[in-house]
Amino acid sequence: MNRENQVRQSLQAIERAMQDLALWQAAPPEPEAFFSTEPFCVDSMRAEEWLQWVLLPRMMALLDAGAALPTRFMIAPYFEEALKDKQPNCMPLLALLQHLDSLLNNPPG
Numbered sequence: 840m841n842r843e844n845q846v847r848q849s850l851q852a853i854e855r856a857m858q859d860l861a862l863w864q865a866a867p868p869e870p871e872a873f874f875s876t877e878p879f880c881v882d883s884m885r886a887e888e889w890l891q892w893v894l895l896p897r898m899m900a901l902l903d904a905g906a907a908l909p910t911r912f913m914i915a916p917y918f919e920e921a922l923k924d925k926q927p928n929c930m931p932l933l934a935l936l937q938h939l940d941s942l943l944n945n946p947p948g
Contacts, residue, residue, distance in 0.1 A: 853890070853936065864892075868883070873892075885921075913940050
């Protein structure tokens with residue numbers, strides 16, 4: 840399986856894990872929340888909101904467009920900290936985020 844398909848499957852698994860953990864939201868944050876210039880929109884969104892409404896759609900858009908994927912990528916440490924009060928329930932999600940980090944930091948070639 841090529842890297843792009845592995846990344847797509849990883850993103851889909853993250854979505855399923857968020858749904859299983861009841862972290863998936865039916866409605867997006869207020870539009871102003873997306874104007875944040877802070878990393879992870881930390882000043883306007885919870886970590887799981889950023890993951891659902893920013894990262895997952897952007898990564899899927901890159902894949903759909905056949906665009907280059909990031910190669911210096913590390914989100915698992917942020918989520919380990921952001922979700923520390925919800926552990927160990929979030930361990931499956933954290934493992935999936937670590938796997939995504941690994942896929943994107945070890946490009947083929």
